[in-house]
Amino acid sequence: MDNSYLYSITNKIELENIPQQWKNISFDRFSENKTLYPYQKEALEQTLKILFQYYNNFQQKEIREIKESFLRLAKQNNLTTEQTQKHFAYTDQSSKAYEILEEYFQAEYGKLTAYNFINRMCFWMATGSGKSIVLIKLIELLQDLMKGELIPSCDILFLTHRQDLIEQLKTHIKEFNTYSRQERGLELVARELKELPERKIANEAFKDYFIDVYYYRSDLISDVQKENIVNFKNYDNDGNWYVILDEAHKGDRDESKRKQYYNILSRNGFLFNFS
DSSP states (O other): OOOHHHHHHHHTOOGGGSOGGGOOSOSSEEETTEEOOHHHHHHHHHHHHHHHHHHTTGGGSOHHHHHHHHHHHHHTTTOOHHHHHHHTGGGBTTSHHHHHHTTTSOOBTTBOOGGGGOSEEEEOOOTTSOHHHHHHHHHHHHHHHHHTTSSOOOEEEEEESOHHHHHHHHHHHHHHHHHHHHHHSOEEEEEEGGGHHHHHHHHHHHTTTEEEEEEEEGGGEESSOOSSOEEGGGGOGGGOEEEEEESTTTTOTTHHHHHHHHHHHTTTSEEEEEO
16 A cells, blocks of 8 residues: 555654653663664654554544544545555455455445555565564554553554564564563563463453563464464454564465455554565
């Protein structure tokens, strides 16, 4: 998707004008030995601006109202009708994706309107640019905003197409935790998606001290349940996921169907696509 409308929105928001309770997280440091580069900090600051614009006063609104309001804002900031029709073509009844989505999204006149899928943003970062650092700082930001009840309380799901990228995330989480425990008393815990049911109660009791980061291989998300393949319906979580996709489209032979699973899982949360 052409995300120039996101840049247009953020360019109109001054960071200093965002209320202080949204800015408890420092984007300067990742761990004892790592600080963030300016482009990494900028990515997180831009993210904060979009989350503020999208979720500000969310307690007073239904999720549909939040999405419709943000779509209107996007159209005021370079998202044209032609772009909307192009990028949400699968919302038409003639699309195969429509059959997957219609159970979860409200149809109007045989279409799923674009506002349903406006809750997303993309991070375009080169290989070796420290994407994992930005990703984990994003998780820290989400946790702090949830703790402050500034955004909805949703679980976090990390999806990527290779096991070594999952292991890389775990390694960076360990490094982050060593510093974060001392500075904030916060710990991230990497957990396989299959652990979700048994963790829900514990999460509520200790959410101020740690946050579970669920993970799974994106190419193993399907509509059937087998030994390693998981049926997305069994982990739908009422659509209350902040889904983080890390190049999840690569190696995916059934990409178009899985894209819709990601949309469904994040329908009441947000979709962050790293590429």
